[in-house]
Amino acid sequence: MKKEGEEIKKELQHRMTGYIVGALGLVAGLAWNDAIKALIEYLFPLAKNTLLAKFIYAILMTFIIGIVASYLIRFFDKKEENK
Template structure:
């Protein structure tokens, strides 16, 4: 029974962390939109959307590459040392 309780607690912690990540992403979304609107006036709406899309794509790519490498390193060392990886 304690294994189930531990798994539920881990799952809830993951869900809460994901929810905060989503809230932070939405906040950054609004901040980037406001910054782009500051530099591109209403007549350049299409240009602003493309700039926004490029910025978000670059951030997503950097985040993906940043998260990929440390996990590989951590997993390799954890296996070598017999440490469980979460």
Template sequence: MRAQTVGYIATAFGLVAGLAWNDAIKAFIENIFPLGQGTMWAKFIYAVIITIFVVVITRYLLRLANRK
């Protein structure tokens, strides 16, 4: 029970860090691509890249967990 609670707390901290990074990256994109200059495409490409990254890391972690 204690390990599960620690896992939930760590997940919550990870979510907070992820949201902070999301805001930072959005501000970076808006700085490079001012509104009206392809911002939508930049955000779409960012979302696709992040999704691919998360899927690859998740699959790696699942394989690592299944080996034990």
């Protein structure tokens, strides 16, 4: 019974850590979102809400997210192979 309590406690700590890291990742993502928007507005001084500016932003974000996702998939696949 005591062992089950310890396992539940460890699982709860593991999940809470995951939630906290996820929340911090969201904050970092929002900060990068603003930074990239500001960079695009600086490099392409268009009106803030023009269709072209939104498409440039969407394409740039898709490219960046694709690269990051590809890197993470490779990283975690290698980690699984090493187990």
